[in-house]
Amino acid sequence: MENYIKVKGIKTFYQIRGKGELLILLHGWGEHASNHFKFIAPLIKNKYKIIILDLPGFGKTSKPKKPWTVSDYSDFVLNLANKLNIRKFNLLGFSFGGRISIKLASKYSNKVNKLFLVSSAGVGVKKAEQKNTSFLFAVFKKIPFLRFIAYKLIYRKSDYYKLQGAMKQTFKNIINEDLTSELKNIKARTIIIWGKEDDITPLKSALVINENIKNSRLYVINGAGHFGFLKYKAREIAKIILNSKF
Numbered sequence: 001m002e003n004y005i006k007v008k009g010i011k012t013f014y015q016i017r018g019k020g021e022l023l024i025l026l027h028g029w030g031e032h033a034s035n036h037f038k039f040i041a042p043l044i045k046n047k048y049k050i051i052i053l054d055l056p057g058f059g060k061t062s063k064p065k066k067p068w069t070v071s072d073y074s075d076f077v078l079n080l081a082n083k084l085n086i087r088k089f090n091l092l093g094f095s096f097g098g099r100i101s102i103k104l105a106s107k108y109s110n111k112v113n114k115l116f117l118v119s120s121a122g123v124g125v126k127k128a129e130q131k132n133t134s135f136l137f138a139v140f141k142k143i144p145f146l147r148f149i150a151y152k153l154i155y156r157k158s159d160y161y162k163l164q165g166a167m168k169q170t171f172k173n174i175i176n177e178d179l180t181s182e183l184k185n186i187k188a189r190t191i192i193i194w195g196k197e198d199d200i201t202p203l204k205s206a207l208v209i210n211e212n213i214k215n216s217r218l219y220v221i222n223g224a225g226h227f228g229f230l231k232y233k234a235r236e237i238a239k240i241i242l243n244s245k246f
Contacts, residue, residue: 004060007080013060014053014080018045021113023090024077025052026097029174032059036094039231043238048090053080055097057167067169070122070177074104078111091188092116092241094230095201099179102209105190106182115188116241117209119198119226122179124205183212190216191244193237195224217244 005012015034023044027036033052041050054061056068056076064072077100081089091112093101098120105112163171190213194206203220210218219240224233 005080005083007083008076010056010064010076011062012053012056012080014051017041017050017052019049020047021049021090022086023048023050023092024081025050026077026091026093026100027055027058028095028097030058034059036230039234040238043234044241047242051084057170064166064170067166067173069173070099070103070179071107073100074107077104078108081111088113090114090116092118093120094118095121095226096174098122099174102179102182102186105188106185109185109187112188115186115190116193117190118193118237119195119201119229120205120209121201122177123183124180124202124208180208180212183209186213187215191240192216192218193240194218194220195226195229195233196220196222197224198226198229200226219244
C-alpha cells in the first residue's frame with residue numbers, strides 16, 4: 001500500500017507491507033525506498049510489518065527547505081511514527097539510513113525495540129584520517145582539473161555535484177558528524193550486518209559499533225562490499241534479520 005503523509009511540513013511518501021512486528025526501513029543516500037529494499041522486503045514481510053519511506057530530499061518525498069542534520073532526520077522519522085500512532089518500533093538502517101538509526105536509537109532509546117545496522121555510516125573515522133583527508137581536499141579543490149577528484153575523495157561518489165539548494169549543505173552536515181560517542185546511549189538490542197569487503201563503510205566501523213553498543217551482535221558476510229549489498233546478498237541478510245535472537 002502506497003501513501004503520502006505530511007511530516008514536519010514535508011509531503012512524505014511511504015509504503016506498508018507485510019504483517020507481524022513493526023519494522024521501519026531507512027535507505028541509503030541517493031536512493032529511494034522502493035528500489036533500495038525491493039530484494040529484502042519480500043523476504044521478511046511474513047515476519048515483519050514493514051514501513052518503507054522515502055526520506056526528505058529523495059524519491060517521492062519533498063526536499064527540506066533549509067539544510068538538515070542527522071538529528072533533523074531522526075526527529076523526522078520519530079514524527080512519522082507518532083503520526084502513524086506507533087509508540088515503539090524496530091528499526092533498520094543502511095549506510096546513511098544507519099546514521100539516522102544510530103541517532104534516533106541514541107536520542108530516543110525508549111522508542112526502539114530492536115535495531116538493525118547494515119553497513120552503517122557515521123562511526124569509526126579517526127581524527128588523524130579526517131585531518132589528512134581535509135588537507136588533501138583543501139589543496140585539490142583549488143586546482144580545476146583536480147576538483148572532481150577532491151569531491152570524490154571526501155564524498156566517495158560524485159553525489160555532491162548532483163545536489164542543489166539545501167541538500168548540498170545537508171550532505172556536508174551529514175558526512176561531517178561522527179556518531180561514535182552516541183553509541184553507548186543505545187539500549188536497543190542491536191544486530192550489526194556488514195560486508196567483509198566494504199570499502200565505503202569499512203569493517204572497522206562495524207567493530208567500533210559492536211564494541212560500544214552493549215547489547216549487540218555482529219554478523220560479517222564474506223564476498224560483499226557496500227554498493228549492491230542489499231541486492232546480491234539479500235538472502236543472507238534476510239536470514240540474519242529473521243533468525244537472529246538474543
